[in-house]
Amino acid sequence: MSESTDPDAAGPPGAAVPARPPVPAEPAAAAPGAGTGPAAEIAAGYAFTGLALDLGALLWDGACLPEHQIRIPLSMLNRHGLVAGATGTGKTKTLQLVAEQLSAQGVPVFLADIKGDVSGICAPGVPGDRVARRAADVAQEWEPTGYPSEFYSLGGLGTGIPVRATVTAFGPVLMSKVLRLNQTQEQSLGLIFHYADAKGLELVDLKDLRAVTAFLVSDQGKPELKGIGGLSAVTAGVILRALTAFEQQGASEFFGEPEFDTAEFLRTAADGRGLVSVLELPAVQDKPQLFSTFLMWLLADLYADLPEVGDLERPKLVFFFDEAHLLFNGASKAFLESITQTVRLIRSKGVGVFFVTQTPKDVPADVLAQLGNRVQHALRAFTPDDAKALKATVRTFPRSGYDLEELLTGLGTGEAVITVLSEDGAPTPVAATRLRAPRSLMGPVDAAALDRAVKSSPLYPRYAEPVDRESAYEKISAEQAAAEAAAERAAAAAEAGKQAGAAGRAGAGRGAPKPDPSLAEQVVGSGLFRSLARSVGTQLGREISRSLFGTARRRR
Numbered sequence: 001m002s003e004s005t006d007p008d009a010a011g012p013p014g015a016a017v018p019a020r021p022p023v024p025a026e027p028a029a030a031a032p033g034a035g036t037g038p039a040a041e042i043a044a045g046y047a048f049t050g051l052a053l054d055l056g057a058l059l060w061d062g063a064c065l066p067e068h069q070i071r072i073p074l075s076m077l078n079r080h081g082l083v084a085g086a087t088g089t090g091k092t093k094t095l096q097l098v099a100e101q102l103s104a105q106g107v108p109v110f111l112a113d114i115k116g117d118v119s120g121i122c123a124p125g126v127p128g129d130r131v132a133r134r135a136a137d138v139a140q141e142w143e144p145t146g147y148p149s150e151f152y153s154l155g156g157l158g159t160g161i162p163v164r165a166t167v168t169a170f171g172p173v174l175m176s177k178v179l180r181l182n183q184t185q186e187q188s189l190g191l192i193f194h195y196a197d198a199k200g201l202e203l204v205d206l207k208d209l210r211a212v213t214a215f216l217v218s219d220q221g222k223p224e225l226k227g228i229g230g231l232s233a234v235t236a237g238v239i240l241r242a243l244t245a246f247e248q249q250g251a252s253e254f255f256g257e258p259e260f261d262t263a264e265f266l267r268t269a270a271d272g273r274g275l276v277s278v279l280e281l282p283a284v285q286d287k288p289q290l291f292s293t294f295l296m297w298l299l300a301d302l303y304a305d306l307p308e309v310g311d312l313e314r315p316k317l318v319f320f321f322d323e324a325h326l327l328f329n330g331a332s333k334a335f336l337e338s339i340t341q342t343v344r345l346i347r348s349k350g351v352g353v354f355f356v357t358q359t360p361k362d363v364p365a366d367v368l369a370q371l372g373n374r375v376q377h378a379l380r381a382f383t384p385d386d387a388k389a390l391k392a393t394v395r396t397f398p399r400s401g402y403d404l405e406e407l408l409t410g411l412g413t414g415e416a417v418i419t420v421l422s423e424d425g426a427p428t429p430v431a432a433t434r435l436r437a438p439r440s441l442m443g444p445v446d447a448a449a450l451d452r453a454v455k456s457s458p459l460y461p462r463y464a465e466p467v468d469r470e471s472a473y474e475k476i477s478a479e480q481a482a483a484e485a486a487a488e489r490a491a492a493a494a495e496a497g498k499q500a501g502a503a504g505r506a507g508a509g510r511g512a513p514k515p516d517p518s519l520a521e522q523v524v525g526s527g528l529f530r531s532l533a534r535s536v537g538t539q540l541g542r543e544i545s546r547s548l549f550g551t552a553r554r555r556r
Helices: 038-044 074-079 091-104 129-137 167-179 183-198 206-216 222-228 233-248 262-266 288-305 333-349 384-395 404-410 447-455 472-510 519-524 527-535 538-549
Strands: 052-060 063-073 081-084 109-113 149-154 161-163 276-280 317-321 351-357 373-376 415-419 431-435
Touching (some): 038 052, 052 091, 074 373, 081 091, 091 109, 091 431, 149 447, 167 183, 167 288, 183 222, 206 233, 262 288, 288 317, 288 333, 288 351, 333 351, 384 404
Parallel strands (some): 081 351, 109 317, 149 161
Antiparallel strands (some): 052 063
16 A cells, blocks of 8 residues: 555645644753753653654653653654543543644554544644643643644544445454354354355445345255355354344444545645544444444554565554543453454554553553553542552553652643653653643534535545445345246246146036037027927937937037
């Protein structure tokens, strides 16, 4: 897949994308590590020589030290990361801050916006006293800036360019994991996909998969898989019930055509900045299985298509999944294994993945172990469970000069404890940090502006309208209709033959239509003859008749 520099790739609603070079990373006010003492030692761990993103200024002993800047190497963002913290501590703003700087460095970004409050990244921020104070505290040159953005939705559920996938592209393995099938059922689903491919039955949407499954256990379809194991009615019933439950989560909207090309997420704008792709998900907050399905497909598709590149100076793409606990709550073992494997392997494709959630325990341990970059906002300890989670979080950080239990409960909004991977892959010292303020709008754009941004995108005409072309469902329905019509014709022909036979047998007693009467018949039919016949005995009448006309005419 290749990047595009389409000048119409995107633009913030209500504001033009400034045609200027990418914003460079701001230098620290003083060389990190200057001076002596614990603060200087911590700062020295963030004195990177390559490209880096500026997160904020070091906090030490209750003071903000703008001369000591905390940064993250751009080349290490494909080692994945976690942004965690209690509600209201500034996680989403941190996500926005990092996404802005990635875009400025020419790196495309994908944001999964569950709550609908990240859309403001496309519009310039609003100056104010709080922003000015924060910028002064951390030595930030703040200027309002909007970033080139595109907005998407899952299959048209909500505002955005619809993202759809076909069932065939999704494949039997991922589909089995989503439907939570056991090994035997997964193998049977693989047979269904194999049969559909061999017979040219395109599996575009869920009704196609349902139609093929039902056909293969019908009287007409049972022989089709007989030579390769067959499909039991019980297994087919499990698959069909799982599909029904999946559809109730809104999945029927996600599967279909036109299928979305994930290369669209790798584009850059005309000025060289990375495109920010925002997936608007407020409409599916109560449909976690659909969100999980999309994540599995997206990462798997990118992994399959992108070449191996190893470690790059800057990643090809960085994902941010907000409210990540929705991904993992009630997730099947197969789903967790799939996510763990994908997160581990996709790093070599130049893709970074960041999970944004409330506590590290929201993320499974095997996934958490893959996240090398950590931004931990404040945690609360109001309950015994909170206190337990706090202690567990502290144990995940390297040793430091901070009392992390006390620090994590005392951080203010927009402050965090940070440790990242240095340029040589080693963890940096733990650094309490006052974070910079995002330059874009810290909140959602209004609905009208969002709608204009979506409909003005060059991708909207390509993906907006669903296409329901002839596929497996239509082909099987047409064949079944043709078979039913043929059966009806055969039944009608059989009935006609039956009626004709009955009519023939009845005609043997009634005779065929009579021709014009002959002279003898006219005599027999005359009143004189009937009178004569009645005047003699029955037997005598029969003998007279036979002597006059011979035997009876043969029936035809």
